[in-house]
Amino acid sequence: MASLSQLMENEVFMAFASYTTIVLSKMMFMSTATAFYRLTRKVFANPEDCVGFGKGENAKKYLRTDDRVERVRRAHLNDLENIVPFLGIGLLYSLSGPDLSTAILHFRLFVGARIYHTIAYLTPLPQPNRALAFFIGYGVTLSMAYRLLKSKLY
Numbered sequence: 001m002a003s004l005s006q007l008m009e010n011e012v013f014m015a016f017a018s019y020t021t022i023v024l025s026k027m028m029f030m031s032t033a034t035a036f037y038r039l040t041r042k043v044f045a046n047p048e049d050c051v052g053f054g055k056g057e058n059a060k061k062y063l064r065t066d067d068r069v070e071r072v073r074r075a076h077l078n079d080l081e082n083i084v085p086f087l088g089i090g091l092l093y094s095l096s097g098p099d100l101s102t103a104i105l106h107f108r109l110f111v112g113a114r115i116y117h118t119i120a121y122l123t124p125l126p127q128p129n130r131a132l133a134f135f136i137g138y139g140v141t142l143s144m145a146y147r148l149l150k151s152k153l154y
Contacts, residue, residue, distance in 0.1 A: 012103045016094035019107035020087060023114055027083055030076035030118065037069045075121040079114065082134070086110055086141050093144040096151060106140050113137035 008014065037043070043066040044050050050059035090110075094103060117133035119125070 010094075011100050012098055013094045015100070015104050015107055016090055019111045020090065023083055023086070023111050026115060026118065027076070027079045030072065030079055034069065034072045034076055037066070037072050041066050041069055043069045071122065071124070075118055078117065078121070078134070082137055082141070083114065086137070089141055089145045089148065093148050096148050098147065098151075106144055110137050110140040113140065 038045075038049075042053060042062050043064055044062050047059065047063060050062040053059060053062050090107070093106070113133045113136040117130055117137065120129040120133055124130075
């Protein structure tokens, strides 16, 4: 079993850790952005969230949807759907002994695609911008999964 010091010497794993930190930080920013838009636009999903803005019937007017809030929320949900598989597959891939330059290319493409996807979603840029960013990130995760299964399949 590999020790922590061995992992810290593994350049591919350290690159994965670096790019994972970037993409997880971006995902954390999206939850903060959702909360910011909810508060500034006074748009809430739950009655208890409206307490500071009124009571009873007066508070109910804040239980609504807003296009901007929903756009940020959907971008965050898309991150959750795509970053979680990247984390699992990327971790296994980084520990399988891939070539450093190939691994870094995978990680950079994924992180760049997720950042661009968020920009395309929030701006909003016309399609196919968002779709291309999604498929690049998805393709990177599939590529790592394929390489992992091909090289380490039992």
